[in-house]
Amino acid sequence: MLLDLKPITQHQDKMIPDHILNRKGARSFKDLNPEVIDYLNNGLIETANLMEWLAVDQLKLLKIILDELDKSDWYDNFYEAVSNQKKPSANSNTKVIGMTFAQLTYDTAIIDYLANHTSDVPRCWAAQYYAAIDMSITERLHTIKPYAADSHFGVREVAIFSAKEYIIQDLDQAVMILSNWTRDTNENIRRYAVEATRPVGVWTKKIDVLKESPERAMDILEPLKSDTSKYVKDSVGNWLNDASKTRPDWVIKVCNRWQSDSATKDTAYIIKKALRTIKK
Structure with missing residues (x-):
């Protein structure tokens, strides 16, 4: 024992x-x-x-x-x-x-x-x-949350790897849960909500549904359009840049609206990052 x-x-x-x-x-x-x-x-x-x-x-x-x-x-x-x-x-x-x-x-x-x-x-x-x-997506995301909040970059990334496939399988429920994480005081948790749903991402499986219909994750992106954390802003900008490769029309529309609704330096930072492929 x-x-x-x-x-x-x-x-x-x-x-x-x-x-x-x-x-x-x-x-x-x-x-x-x-x-x-x-x-x-x-x-x-x-x-x-x-x-x-x-x-x-x-x-x-x-x-x-x-x-x-x-x-x-x-x-x-x-x-x-x-x-x-x-x-x-x-x-x-x-x-x-x-x-x-x-x-x-x-x-x-x-x-x-x-x-x-x-x-x-x-x-x-x-x-x-x-x-x-084996567990439901609700249980899975609840279980992985401490790892998403970990102080170490590697653990946070593995927390994405370990849940990504299950997020894809139950996307709408996952988005609903992760949209609540965008209000968390921990920037690592807010960033995870975005990064785990990136349409392309890094070293993880692509989410084809969000490549074609990125609006399905808007409940995650919208609350973070003027987040003050660079870690979160980078992730939101990268998410939109991913989507711009298949839905540039949608990304431009979102960025134009955000520019009008949220005239902050934080939103401007995200927009610049989001449009970098479109403006090449």
Whole structure:
């Protein structure tokens, strides 16, 4: 029986040198610091940027975490699942590991352990775990919301990956739920509502329905037309730019109306970003 599932790395930041904690992420693989990689692979720190996230040896980190959980006998299941992929990648490894946890356990204490780990990578596994669990879109978005609010960029992106397919399958219900998220005080939550429904997006499945009928997501976009957060503004602008590639007429109409209804610098910023493809 697991008596204490609090991640043992949670309070070890005092032991980590300042030059590690305050580093800037490497710009290329050749610039990666072996000392940093060692900390990352041992789950003692978060990744600082995408380059570090891609460099983490997820199986090595997993082995350490399974030892912490007293579940080292599970390792071969994960190793086989990761190794059997035709085209493995950091993103696919995250998904496969999350799905394998779903096959091996329904113990929420174990998933909570991952979800609260110091390392962002186990938190990504936890987000992908829920992608493999059968639930309604309402339950799914409620469950993924803490990951959408996570302080780490990688966890927030995986929260999108893990829910996107289900959002597409039940689009109108998802839009209704996510439209309520646009009023959240957390900019990460507001941004998620937009980014998770982008017609094209980055590294995620396209939403063909919204490419042709972007107006179906207007309840998400409209409340954010003058949001003060750059993180949110960028997402709204990118959403509209996605739509402009198939429905330029609609995007122009929305931007013209917003320009008239909301003469703020925030709205102007979004409009400029939204029209960048049209005005090329």
